[in-house]
Amino acid sequence: xxxxxxxxxxxxxxxxxxxxxxxxxxxxxxxxxxxxxxxxxxxxxxxxxxxxxxxxxxxxxxxxxxxxxxxxxxxxxxxxxxxxxxxxxxxxxxxxxxxxxxxxxxxxxxxxxxxxxxxxxxxxxxxxxxxxxxxxxxxxxxxxxxxxxxxxxxxxxxxxxxxxxxxxxxxxxxxxxxxxxxxxxxxxxxxxxxxxxxxxxxxxxxxxxxxxxxxxxxxxxxxxxxxxxxxxxxxxxxxxxxxxxxxxxxxxxxxxxxxxxxxxxxxxxxxxxxxxxxxxxxxxxxxxxxxxxxxxxxxxxxxxxxxxxxxxxxxxxxxx
Amino acid sequence: xxxxxxxxxxxxxxxxxxxxxxxxxxxxxxxxxxxxxxxxxxxxxxxxxxxxxxxxxxxxxxxxxxxxxxxxxxxxxxxxxxxxxxxxxxxxxxxxxxxxxxxxxxxxxxxxxxxxxxxxxxxxxxxxxxxxxxxxxxxxxxxxxxxxxxxxxxxxxxxxxxxxxxxxxxxxxxxxxxxxxxxxxxxxxxxxxxxxxxxxxxxxxxxxxxxxxxxxxxxxxxxxxxxxxxxxxxxxxxxxxxxxxxxxxxxxxxxxxxxxxxxxxxxxxxxxxxxxxxxxxxxxxxxxxxxxxxxxxx
Numbered sequence: 001x002x003x004x005x006x007x008x009x010x011x012x013x014x015x016x017x018x019x020x021x022x023x024x025x026x027x028x029x030x031x032x033x034x035x036x037x038x039x040x041x042x043x044x045x046x047x048x049x050x051x052x053x054x055x056x057x058x059x060x061x062x063x064x065x066x067x068x069x070x071x072x073x074x075x076x077x078x079x080x081x082x083x084x085x086x087x088x089x090x091x092x093x094x095x096x097x098x099x100x101x102x103x104x105x106x107x108x109x110x111x112x113x114x115x116x117x118x119x120x121x122x123x124x125x126x127x128x129x130x131x132x133x134x135x136x137x138x139x140x141x142x143x144x145x146x147x148x149x150x151x152x153x154x155x156x157x158x159x160x161x162x163x164x165x166x167x168x169x170x171x172x173x174x175x176x177x178x179x180x181x182x183x184x185x186x187x188x189x190x191x192x193x194x195x196x197x198x199x200x201x202x203x204x205x206x207x208x209x210x211x212x213x214x215x216x217x218x219x220x221x222x223x224x225x226x227x228x229x230x231x232x233x234x235x236x237x238x239x240x241x242x243x244x245x246x247x248x249x250x251x252x253x254x255x256x257x258x259x260x261x262x263x264x265x266x267x268x269x270x271x272x273x274x275x276x277x278x279x280x281x282x283x284x285x286x287x288x289x290x291x292x293x294x295x296x297x298x299x300x301x302x303x304x305x306x307x308x309x310x311x312x313x314x315x316x317x318x319x320x
Numbered sequence: 321x322x323x324x325x326x327x328x329x330x331x332x333x334x335x336x337x338x339x340x341x342x343x344x345x346x347x348x349x350x351x352x353x354x355x356x357x358x359x360x361x362x363x364x365x366x367x368x369x370x371x372x373x374x375x376x377x378x379x380x381x382x383x384x385x386x387x388x389x390x391x392x393x394x395x396x397x398x399x400x401x402x403x404x405x406x407x408x409x410x411x412x413x414x415x416x417x418x419x420x421x422x423x424x425x426x427x428x429x430x431x432x433x434x435x436x437x438x439x440x441x442x443x444x445x446x447x448x449x450x451x452x453x454x455x456x457x458x459x460x461x462x463x464x465x466x467x468x469x470x471x472x473x474x475x476x477x478x479x480x481x482x483x484x485x486x487x488x489x490x491x492x493x494x495x496x497x498x499x500x501x502x503x504x505x506x507x508x509x510x511x512x513x514x515x516x517x518x519x520x521x522x523x524x525x526x527x528x529x530x531x532x533x534x535x536x537x538x539x540x541x542x543x544x545x546x547x548x549x550x551x552x553x554x555x556x557x558x559x560x561x562x563x564x565x566x567x568x569x570x571x572x573x574x575x576x577x578x579x580x581x582x583x584x585x586x587x588x589x590x591x592x593x594x595x596x597x598x599x600x601x602x603x604x605x606x607x608x609x610x611x612x613x614x615x616x617x618x
Contacts, residue, residue: 014456021457029473144598146549148556152572152586156579167579255464259553263576273465274557277472289469293460300460 015301022293026286027068080287085279090287101268105253108192116199124207142197147256150190151263168265187260206238247303251296352606355599366416377413378564380404385582399584414566422547425485433493441501442524455491471559485547500532538608545600568593
């Protein structure tokens with residue numbers, strides 16, 4: 001157990017180092033930006049004195065390490081600074097936007113996983129058969145449809161042509177679940193499509209490989225039915241790697257939601273990011289980027305730990 | 321862990337199904353032929369864009385928002401956009417910018433990534449730890465977010481874009497090359513080379529790198545597909561190659577406004593992106609299947 005604890009501690013230390021490296025990078029990029037942050041905020045008409053004063057107020061005239069140290073201390077106290085453009089707290093804006101993005105990701109992932117389970121199991125029942133080929137073709141198509149293609153095309157087909165769902169906008173969950181889902185469905189579908197493409201291949205390959213194992217043959221010899229073999233003996237162990245990989249896709253999905261939210265005008269984290277970019281609100285942008293990176297590293301670490309804890313084989317390997 | 325650039329890598333044992341049906345299908349690789357034909361067509365058009373009888377992609381050729389095939393003149397066969405510009409010529413000139421940027425990024429990333437991977441996989445020890453840390457740091461940011469951060473802070477331009485996309489491919493290539501180098505270094509011929517006194521550098525560059533290159537090359541189409549998606553997403557957000565140059569992502573973004581009245585402005589570039597990414601993914605996958613390369617990148 002001591003070796004296991006040491007390996008987990010090593011992973012945690014590495015993750016902490018990565019977080020420091022990424023936050024240094026994002027804060028340092030602010031320095032690299034053409035013109036100081038203050039001159040960007042004040043615009044072209046500002047006099048050099050005004051720019052220098054605002055730079056001083058925001059602490060941009062101090063050495064980088066000092067500024068980074070203060071930023072880090074503030075971050076640990078839950079303060080990411082105030083947006084110079086909107087005048088709101090950066091963290092407050094993020095907290096407002098995050099639930100919307102999380103909802104899109106959860107909905108999208110549920111859709112992707114559901115479709116994966118159905119097509120994966122059908123494919124593994126008869127590898128190389130019709131269901132397998134259809135499933136593989138579907139995943140190939142899903143992999144070739146990035147969010148910026150899926151979004152406008154789905155919006156055109158479902159919203160504009162058929163008129164079943166609203167094209168853009170948002171209705172918060174507090175104002176009724178039905179309305180909320182009507183707005184969330186299309187964006188979530190776009191986010192989930194790519195995940196389906198990736199997960200389907202993994203599950204299919206895993207199931208097919210497991211169905212060729214000796215223990216499946218021996219269970220078949222004992223008279224276990226095919227569907228029970230597939231669902232209990234193959235799908236149950238296969239669902240574990242599937243879930244951990246799902247945890248790792250959060251980062252990619254976040255990238256997808258940026259595009260999807262910009263397209264459907266969904267007031268989530270991605271929309272906050274794109275509006276901050278067009279306002280050249282670098283303080284908010286760097287806050288979001290830093291927070292996303294930290295969240296991503298923490299999720300990866302959690303997945304690693306969960307994997308070690310759940311799968312006895314890895315636990316033994318880590319301990320020996 | 322997986323990156324945006326290499327989402328389709330199959331895990332080991334991916335094609336361990338019943339082999340009979342596969343050998344039957346593998347005899348006539350229609351998928352491979354069609355995919356290669358599309359990629360060749362696209363590359364040919366992009367290279368010969370100046371010679372082909374195409375309209376200037378930045379100038380109007382006729383009335384705005386004409387539907388595809390309303391006229392069979394080459395300028396208007398795919399219709400015109402909101403400003404009356406030829407959609408066909410914008411798609412082809414868009415292919416030119418998109419392919420140029422992604423190919424450059426892929427080449428830079430491959431060279432840099434392979435060197436890093438070789439260092440990590442051959443020297444091991446401290447070099448492996450350092451390279452792994454660099455890769456982890458680059459992968460700690462979701463790809464699109466990394467690109468957005470770079471494009472916002474350094475202002476969108478072709479060079480910024482190429483730089484960002486290069487950064488995106490480095491971890492993928494470094495991991496591939498690291499894995500390949502680790503396994504090739506175990507082979508007896510490396511031991512043989514060592515025994516006749518070859519230096520470490522010579523073994524790395526003359527024995528291990530050439531052998532592992534095949535694996536890396538088979539992933540190039542897949543990486544380029546990922547880069548086209550990333551470039552398109554960025555263009556879609558208005559952070560790609562600045563106008564008036566045409567690119568697929570910006571064409572789709574611009575066409576959104578007239579989705580109701582002239583959907584072809586979105587559907588044509590969307591179809592081209594779809595077919596290109598599908599073709600590149602298929603190409604990489606089929607070639608890897610044929611060469612029996614099953615590499616885990618995650």
